[in-house]
Amino acid sequence: MAAHFGRRLRKGAATTAVAAAAVAALSASQAPGVASEEHPRQATAGQATPENDGSATGDSPYYTDLPPLDSPDPSPSATPSAGGTPVVTGAAEAGIPATVLDAYKKAADELSGSKPGCNLPWQLLAAIGKVESGQARGGRVSADGTTLSPILGPVLNGNGFASITDTDNGAYDGDSTYDRAVGPMQFIPSTWAWAGRDGNGDGKKDPNNVYDAALAAGHYLCRNGWDLSTASGLHSAILSYNNSTAYLNTVLSWLEYYRKGTHSVPDGTGTLPSGRSDGGSDDSGSSASPSEPAGSSPSPSTPSSPSAPSTPSTPATPSSPSSPTPTPPTPTETVDHLADADTAKLTATAGDAFTEKIGTRAETAADKGVGTVRVRFTIIGDTDATFTGGETVATVQTDKSGVAVAPALQAGEKTGDFTVRAVVVGRTLPGLDYTATVTARAADTLATTADTKFTCVAGGEFADQVEVKATYKGAVAGKVAATATLITSADDTTENDKGPYFKDADGKAVRTLTDLVTDADGLLKLPQLYADDTTGTFLLRITTTGGATLTVELTVTAADAGSDAGSADGTDASASPSPSPSA
CATH class of the missing domain: 2.60.40.10 (Immunoglobulins)
Structure with a gap:
């Protein structure tokens, strides 16, 4: 779990029973497909299970407060609590601190693009954030989303909780002996090590930052191909966060409540939860016990008269201590x-x-x-x-x-x-x-896509572009790397220094093209080819990863004399001279 707000909470068996009944009742009325069996998610031997090593939170305690039974009301009302302190319900419960709300929505937007099949609603992140930390202690975060003070769950030392020995040398939770859940979404360090994300683009993955934590929680919930628009996918994802049916029902209740309407409230003004699943209240996870009121002292009692000594009985023969039964290894x-x-x-x-x-x-x-x-x-x-x-x-x-x-x-x-x-x-x-x-992707065959003769007059440009298709074992070879070179001859594959050429971005002649790639259909269309003043037959060789090779002939012919555009002085060379006047 857990954010803790410095209050000493005491929770007896009767309170726990009432809360459990309320969870069941509210979940049945508000949440779809509520599970009733305890710990329903069982790993199947030999099959991949959600990567959580138990859960995202190490099954730490969580807040059990439930939303109002009524839908969010536009005008909040205050009712006195048992201690006389007003407790705001209605619209106040639907209020989510602005920065925290922004983090949830941005995380859901990112997941809609990176994992659209997950169908993650931002309200699910809000429901988990409410149950885990009370929306980062009511939104006590800085402008970049970092909590103003650490939010730590209880020490997972096996004393009422799971036993998880230290995995981060105290880097995240400050404890080099045991792990503790950390931050507004309560990740244990071993899970954060692989699930952590940088949600605010500052180059760090910080579990204490609500943008980072919300994005990590979204990816965590969307792993394993779960579709959260289905009851089975939604339940599996939530149970992987904390493997408890009571937890599932509580999160589903807040999810349904937030779906009916929420609004933004200023950071630091969100409502704070009180009830915790383990009855604890401080960072150690231990329940407080009642103490004597300050300044009070016990009244002295009247001493009673001493009774006569009784005859001592014969001491029993001590029995041999029994050896403790060794616990078998797991x-x-x-x-x-x-x-x-x-x-x-x-x-x-x-x-x-x-x-x-x-x-x-x-x-x-x-x-x-x-x-x-x-x-x-x-x-x-x-x-x-x-x-x-x-x-x-x-x-x-x-x-x-x-x-x-x-x-x-x-x-x-x-x-x-x-x-x-x-x-x-x-x-x-x-x-x-x-x-x-x-x-690398490979091709073993190249072929031109058309039976075209590639010809051009000296100094001109080829009318057709060379296009080829790559295949591998008869199938289309898409995204295959290729190189095109104007070679000297069939026996000399060095680059030719005359004849046809391509142009680079600056318009300069180039006779080798690298970093070419076939498209998804295996097609590769080369850029426009040009000819210099050299005539003859030239060779263009195309090769791909995998060894496919194709040689294409290019023919450059001399320009016809009668096709010259004009004479050297710019006059029309084809015009007849004007007749001279007669004598």
């Missing part, structure tokens, strides 16, 4: 190393999917496979390759034989080698690296 704790599970050579052409998948086996020291262990696969290196779905990180649970198979790799446009590293989640063990190679 499957993850038994893993000694990772081994390759017969992964074939990883090679793909740019833009294509890899046909082979990475298989990794978690093994004990005796080389025995260990099931139900999470293995994280991370793409490393200068590459635009991704896993299916566009992510660079995926977590997979091992099957009963101990094997985890990574999602299929998708090659980008960058060629060369990159690395996929497999590590055991929850253990500090050496990773296992796999090398994958992306090769």
